[in-house]
Amino acid sequence: MNGRDLVRSVKAASQVGAALGLRAVRASWRLRRADSAGLPRQGPARARVPGSVVGVDPEPGGGRVRFTRSSLRIMVAVNGAVFWGWDGADPEPSYALAGVCPEPDSRVTLEPDKDGGWRVVAERATVTVSRLGAIELCTPGGVVLRRELPPRWWEAEGGGEARWAQRSEVAADARFFGLGGRSSGPRLRGGTYRLWNTAPAGSFGPGDDPLSVTMPVQMVVADVGTHLVFHDTTWDGTVVLREGREGDGSGHDSVGASELRMDGGPLRCWAVVGTPARVLHAWVQLTGGAAVPPSWALGHQHARWGAGTTEEVRRLVADYKERALPLDAVHLDVGHHRSRHVPVDRGELLASLPGLAEELRAGGVRLVSVMDPGVTVERGEAVYEGGRTIDAFVRDTAGKAVRGVVRTGESVYPDFTAERVRKWWGGLYEERLDRGFSGFWHDMNEPVSFAAFGDRTLPLSARHDLDGRGGDHREVHNVYGLCMTRAGYEGLRELQPQERPFLCSRSGWAGIQRYGGVGSGDVATDWHGLRASFSLVLGLGLCGVPYAGPDVGGHDGEPAPELYLRWFQLGAYMPLFRTHSSLRAGRGEPWAFGDEGLKHAREALDERRRLLPYFMTLAHFARRTGAPYVRPLWWGSPEDRALRDCEDAFLLGDSLLVAPVWEPGVRSRTVVLPRGRWYDTASGEAFDGPGRVTVQAPLSRIPVLARAGAVIPVLEGGGIALDVWAPAPGRTGHGYVVPDLGDGWEDPRVERYRVHRSGQRVVVEAEGEGGGQPPYPVRVRGL
Numbered sequence: 001m002n003g004r005d006l007v008r009s010v011k012a013a014s015q016v017g018a019a020l021g022l023r024a025v026r027a028s029w030r031l032r033r034a035d036s037a038g039l040p041r042q043g044p045a046r047a048r049v050p051g052s053v054v055g056v057d058p059e060p061g062g063g064r065v066r067f068t069r070s071s072l073r074i075m076v077a078v079n080g081a082v083f084w085g086w087d088g089a090d091p092e093p094s095y096a097l098a099g100v101c102p103e104p105d106s107r108v109t110l111e112p113d114k115d116g117g118w119r120v121v122a123e124r125a126t127v128t129v130s131r132l133g134a135i136e137l138c139t140p141g142g143v144v145l146r147r148e149l150p151p152r153w154w155e156a157e158g159g160g161e162a163r164w165a166q167r168s169e170v171a172a173d174a175r176f177f178g179l180g181g182r183s184s185g186p187r188l189r190g191g192t193y194r195l196w197n198t199a200p201a202g203s204f205g206p207g208d209d210p211l212s213v214t215m216p217v218q219m220v221v222a223d224v225g226t227h228l229v230f231h232d233t234t235w236d237g238t239v240v241l242r243e244g245r246e247g248d249g250s251g252h253d254s255v256g257a258s259e260l261r262m263d264g265g266p267l268r269c270w271a272v273v274g275t276p277a278r279v280l281h282a283w284v285q286l287t288g289g290a291a292v293p294p295s296w297a298l299g300h301q302h303a304r305w306g307a308g309t310t311e312e313v314r315r316l317v318a319d320y321k322e323r324a325l326p327l328d329a330v331h332l333d334v335g336h337h338r339s340r341h342v343p344v345d346r347g348e349l350l351a352s353l354p355g356l357a358e359e360l361r362a363g364g365v366r367l368v369s370v371m372d373p374g375v376t377v378e379r380g381e382a383v384y385e386g387g388r389t390i391d392a393f394v395r396d397t398a399g400k401a402v403r404g405v406v407r408t409g410e411s412v413y414p415d416f417t418a419e420r421v422r423k424w425w426g427g428l429y430e431e432r433l434d435r436g437f438s439g440f441w442h443d444m445n446e447p448v449s450f451a452a453f454g455d456r457t458l459p460l461s462a463r464h465d466l467d468g469r470g471g472d473h474r475e476v477h478n479v480y481g482l483c484m485t486r487a488g489y490e491g492l493r494e495l496q497p498q499e500r501p502f503l504c505s506r507s508g509w510a511g512i513q514r515y516g517g518v519g520s521g522d523v524a525t526d527w528h529g530l531r532a533s534f535s536l537v538l539g540l541g542l543c544g545v546p547y548a549g550p551d552v553g554g555h556d557g558e559p560a561p562e563l564y565l566r567w568f569q570l571g572a573y574m575p576l577f578r579t580h581s582s583l584r585a586g587r588g589e590p591w592a593f594g595d596e597g598l599k600h601a602r603e604a605l606d607e608r609r610r611l612l613p614y615f616m617t618l619a620h621f622a623r624r625t626g627a628p629y630v631r632p633l634w635w636g637s638p639e640d641r642a643l644r645d646c647e648d649a650f651l652l653g654d655s656l657l658v659a660p661v662w663e664p665g666v667r668s669r670t671v672v673l674p675r676g677r678w679y680d681t682a683s684g685e686a687f688d689g690p691g692r693v694t695v696q697a698p699l700s701r702i703p704v705l706a707r708a709g710a711v712i713p714v715l716e717g718g719g720i721a722l723d724v725w726a727p728a729p730g731r732t733g734h735g736y737v738v739p740d741l742g743d744g745w746e747d748p749r750v751e752r753y754r755v756h757r758s759g760q761r762v763v764v765e766a767e768g769e770g771g772g773q774p775p776y777p778v779r780v781r782g783l
Contacts, residue, residue, distance in 0.1 A: 023405045024450040030403070031451065031459045038397035038461025038472075045154040045163070050086070050133035053116055061104025062120045065129050072129065077102035079285045080124035080278075084135060085268035086151060093469065094232050095479045096510035098288030125273040137227060137271050145227045146170050146220065151267055161264035161474075166231070170256040172244030174222035175644045177632070179239060181213040181518065181540045181548070183532035186632060186647050188241055195237045195262075197446045197478050197507050199456060203556040205524040206532045212446055212507040212521050214478065217543040218258065219279065221638045228272045228279045230510065233265030234478045264474060276635050277627055283544050284626035288514035290546050291489070292623050294743035296366050297439065297502045298615045299328030300605055302589070303368075303551075303580035310352045316589070317365050323591055325602055326609045330360070331368040331441055331580070350435075357436020366438035368502070373445050373484055374404060374411030383428060387414060392421045394462050394473075402462045404449025413447055413458060416483035417476055418465035425484070426491015433495060439502030440488060441519065445481040446507045481507030482515075489515035499743050504576065510543065517547030517576055525554025525581075530567050531662055537574055538650060541628030547619070549576025553588050556581075561593040562664050562699070565600055569702045570660045572604040573652050575615070575629045600700045613713035613720050613737065618653050620738040620748065629653065637674050640690060646672045655710035655725075655735065656681075659695065659703040669697050677708035677728040679782045686782065688728075708782065709733015711753045711764065722774055724755055724764050726782040732756045734767075737776075 051068030062074035073090065075083045079102055083091050091101040105122055113119040116131040126138040133150035147169045154163045176188040183206050184191075194210040204211060216231040216239065237260060244256035272282040284290070304316070313330060320327040357367045375384050375393070387393055393401040393412040401412045414421050429440065448456055462473040476483075485505045492501035503516030512518065520536050523529045533550030540548045552571035553564045568590065571577045581588035590601035618629040631651040634643035649659040649671055657678060659671045673689030680687070680695055681704045687693045695703040706712070709727035712735060713720050720739065727733040733755035741748045752767040753774055762780045766772055 021452065023410060025452040027403070027405045027449055028451040028453050031449075031454055034396050034402075034459035035461050038459065040156075040160045042160070043157045045156045048153045048155060049150050053118070053129075053131050053133075056110065056118055058110050059104075060106060061108050062127075063110045063118070065118055067133055070133070072133065072135075074120050074127055074129070076105045076108045076120060076122040076125070076127075077286075078105045079282045080105075080122065080272065080274070081282050081286055082120075082122070082125055082127055082137065082271045082273075083268070084127070084271075085266060087153075087267065089266035089268040091232075091268070091270075093467065095234065095482060096230070096232055096287050098286065098511065098514060102286065125271070137229075137273065139225050139273060143224045145222070145225055145273060146229065146271070148269075153267075161235075163261070163263055164267050165259060165261045166267065166269075167257065167259045168229075170220050170244070170258070171222040171224055172246045172255055173641065174220050174244060174256045176241050176243070176256075176258070177219045177221065178215075178217045178228075178539055178543045180215040180217065180543055181211055181520070181536040181545075183208050183211060183523075183535055185535040186538040186542075187645065190242045191240070193239045193241065195235075195239065195478070197481065197509070199444070199446045199448045199506070200522065201456070203522045203524040203529065203554065204532060205526065205528040206535070208532075211536070212481070213509070213512070213518055213540065213545075215510045215543055216260065217510055219276070219542045220256075221276070221634060221644055223639055223641075225273065226276050226279055226638050227274075228283055230270045230283075231260055231262075232268050232270060232510075233262055234475055234509065235263050235265040236474065236477070237262035276631075276638055277625065280542070280544060280626035280628070282626075284513070287511045287544055289623040289626070290513040290544070290619075291503075291516055292500060292619045293517065293547055294439075294500045294502050295612070295616060295740050296328045296364075296743070298575075298612055298619065299577070300326055300608060301329040301331060301368070301576075301578040302327060303331035303333050303441075303578055305333040305580075305582050310356050313356060314359075317360060317363070319589065319591065321363070323598065323602070325590060326605045327365055329366040329368050329439065331370065331578070333370050333580075353435040353437075355436075357438075361436070361438070366502075367436055368439040368441055368504075369432050369435075369437040370441045370443050371432075371488070372406060372443050373413055373416075373447050373480075374406040374408075374449075375414065376406075376408045377403065377410045377412060384412070386424065387412070390420060390424055392418075392424055394458060394464060396459065397461055397463065402458055404447075404458060406444060406448065406450065411449075414484075415464050416480060416487050417467055419467060421465075422483065422487035422490065425487040426489075426494065429488060429491050430495050433492075439504070440492075442481065442485055442488065442503065442505040442507075445484050445505060446477070447480050479509045481505050482509040482512050485512060485515040498745075500745065508545070513545045513547070517549075518545055519548070519576065519578065520550040522555035522582070523551050525557030525559050525563075527563060527663060529554050530563065530570065530660075533567075534570065534650075534660065535647075538628075538630050538632060541630050542632070544626060546622040546626075546628035546630075547575045549574040549578055551578065551580040553579055553581055559593075560664070561597045564590075564593050565597050565699065566661045566702070568601050569604045570658075572608040573630075573656075573658045573704075575619075577608060596699070603700060610714045610716070611712075612715050613740065614653065614655075616740045617713055617736055617738040620750070621653075621736070633657070633672060633674055637690075640674065642672055642690065643674060655707050655712050657705040657707070659697070659705070661697050661702050667697055667699070668694055669703065670694050671703060671705070673705075677731075678705040679708065679725055680704075681706050684782060706782075707733075709755050711735020711737075711755060713737040713776075716777065719776070721777040721779060722753070722764065724762060724778055724780045726762050726780060727755055727757060729757060 050070040135148040137146040245254040712723040737751040
């Protein structure tokens with residue numbers, strides 16, 4: 001053991017306790033030995049490039065371009081998405097895609113280009129391939145959005161997985177977004193971003209990278225247009241971004257650049273061109289529409305680390321009710337069961353869970369249970385024995401079950417890349433449903449194994465099924481959380497077919513939205529953590545994961561009352577609205593922060609409750625169109641550079657602009673407005689954009705502005721009503737309502753309403769068959 005590892009070992013023992021710390025030290029050495037023996041040795045590597053074009057073979061949707069040392073397949077799908085894959089890489093198999101690969105577009109043409117290259121022409125994009133293998137992604141008009149230079153491979157002598165690198169160039173004014181859930185941003189500036197799902201050893205803040213959800217998905221916004229690229233490989237890698245610099249008009253611009261370096265896997269890519277809305281619509285057609293959460297999961301949820309007793313849970317719910325604070329769910333975190341699989345009787349809480357759950361549900365409150373993947377090694381324990389019976393656990397190269405360390409001690413890990421294991425795991429949720437739980441929160445599923453030094457996960461050499469293909473943890477690590485959530489979703493669909501499942505995962509990958517949402521994990525308790533939690537939610541939305549939210553108030557410290565309140569006010573406009581903190585942070589309930597804080601938190605909760613029909617409408621649109629609930633200000637105007645660089649406000653749907661407070665002592669703030677008229681929802685004052693305005697931000701609220709002409713469904717008197725904001729003179733407006741038909745699978749009809757002025761009146765009419773007046777009360781505002 002070297003000196004650095006010795007120091008880490010001592011720290012591990014002191015942080016988690018001596019017994020667990022010693023296990024973590026042993027786990028680190030086991031991991032090191034396993035990889036030393038199980039991974040192929042890396043010998044000298046030689047570099048390779050594609051070479052020159054030698055021929056082409058037309059195919060539906062595009063064709064294959066042959067080079068002297070490689071081949072390139074290009075295919076344009078019917079939805080306009082462009083695929084290209086090197087060295088024989090095809091779109092499948094892929095954990096990102098929803099079902100089968102989309103059909104190729106039969107209208108696409110393959111044409112010779114200048115200098116011996118080729119051009120694929122489609123309705124929404126043109127792709128040119130140079131003689132030496134550079135790829136240009138262009139608008140239908142021929143404007144270059146992205147130029148991918150010829151790739152390079154490094155192949156070890158004697159075989160093994162080839163490393164590769166792909167360098168790309170974009171416009172000098174382009175801005176980068178996405179790459180999963182990142183604490184830096186929302187705009188991703190120049191720097192190196194790792195693609196390896198990682199649970200931070202402590203709480204995270206801006207600049208901490210990587211986090212629990214990384215994915216090689218970039219959305220790039222520039223004057224010339226917007227595009228999304230997804231390099232479909234699950235291996236470890238890095239993305240190095242460099243923003244461009246515009247010159248003085250003399251042609252001395254410095255282009256933006258992105259370089260992707262991967263440790264293995266196929267070199268294949270999907271790209272989509274268009275407006276942000278069109279781009280994400282095509283993206284979710286590839287990766288699947290977002291699961292619509294049950295209606296209660298759009299309300300306020302509170303998580304508890306350590307449930308204690310039945311009376312403690314009952315008292316918590318009663319405290320919310322006595323203070324007139326809406327509450328929809330209580331999450332039982334670590335402590336309500338020992339092995340985190342089948343609860344064992346450690347007191348009357350577990351014995352009385354079914355009755356408690358029924359009692360709380362009658363009052364409108366659901367129980368949510370935490371689920372970790374690590375199965376405690378314990379002879380006779382039902383889950384462990386059941387997993388052994390079907391050979392469910394990940395094994396090493398010698399055929400032994402890989403052991404890691406979690407809070408309960410030594411554990412083994414299900415291989416969720418095997419269909420039989422997913423089916424077995426999905427059946428385990430029956431016991432939780434019988435105990436009265438309505439939803440499930442997947443934690444520690446990067447996956448995590450506590451380690452004194454080295455990576456806090458499974459050995460890279462660990463063997464996985466990969467749905468019959470076989471492979472090791474280098475390929476599986478990033479999709480482990482995705483496959484676990486898939487197992488839970490499919491199990492719940494079978495066990496409880498009448499209700500939409502609620503699943504929230506800490507880790508995931510491209511396509512996680514098909515099965516549930518994402519929670520932020522352990523965000524730092526300070527003003528920087530507040531910004532980081534917002535960055536993570538907006539970045540995930542631009543990668544196709546719309547339902548996400550932070551731990552309101554931070555995880556591992558006790559926030560100042562003002563910080564807690566401003567975080568709470570932000571959380572009220574996040575898709576997943578959950579307060580959560582660790583045992584070390586004290587109580588995270590609103591009344592713990594003084595009478596004034598409680599009063600203003602109640603106002604934020606009441607507004608969230610009022611907007612529930614709007615959130616339900618956004619949830620259904622996210623499933624159908626891919627448009628996230630939380631959107632950057634440039635969503636409708638990507639050509640506006642001031643909006644592209646604005647990172648301190650966001651759109652909630654099309655109708656509301658939310659401007660959080662990010663610093664202590666702030667009682668007014670500047671807001672960058674998109675074009676059009678906007679109303680301060682508190683004062684009714686009107687502002688015309690584009691431009692900057694100063695609005696009031698008292699401690700009682702954060703500024704929220706409504707778009708002129710918006711129709712916003714709200715909850716009033718137990719039913720839906722419409723808040724209609726007057727359009728500017730000479731303008732019209734519109735809005736949508738997707739009514740909540742319960743928590744089942746019935747697909748509700750989208751109602752569209754049109755708004756126009758008639759003299760001094762504002763007229764609201766239903767569109768489509770029947771037309772006429774809305775069936776809801778209408779309140780016109782802004783006149």
